[in-house]
Amino acid sequence: MTAILVDVHHYTHTCPAGPEPHPYDTRRTVIAVNPGGPCRRPVSLRTGHTTVTIACGRRIPREQQCPACRITLIEHTMTFTHTGPHQQATQPMPGGLAAHPCTSCGQPLAAVLAELGRHLLCQPRRTRQHPTDHGVAA
Known part of the structure; x- marks a missing residue:
């Protein structure tokens, strides 16, 4: 399994129509990548007289991929910054x-x-x- 460790940071604000804070911007930062190794179930593709073997992760759906090709995202930390109420423009454009x-x-x-x-x-x-x-x- 290829594991990708990410930090997630949400910027939130409140709108005049809804008093509950909600995210308006989400940033993700990759912290670490742990490769799963070589493919354990490679797939052969044929075009005419040419045959090519590729990793199953490049061709078949995630549920059918071998454990080495399957990518899993792990959220390391999730933080929030509340920027306050949404500000209206002071002057119209x-x-x-x-x-x-x-x-x-x-x-x-x-x-x-x-x-x-x-x-x-x-x-x-x-x-x-x-x-x-x-x-x-x-």
Whole structure:
């Protein structure tokens, strides 16, 4: 049996509609992996004149796998962090289009991106830092 030991951490909060804390984010950290060894019931696959032998854990359902291929998760520790009540946004997100277009591509810009001045994937325009002589000898 391949055993995977994990730590589980749940972040919880409460919503205005429900006073009971409930998880909104779960993190799992692998602590240790204990391999079960080589497959004890390998499976042969044939395609045309070619035959390949693979571990049963790659092909058949878990209930039919040999003990070496069967994977078992073991929860080492389970912890909770309550982050308090869910906070509503203090200001609504602006909607519609910004007054000025994107400074990089010139296309209309969403009002949410007005402060940035460009689309998220548009590269900011480069400014020349040093004048070039364009091949003119000094």
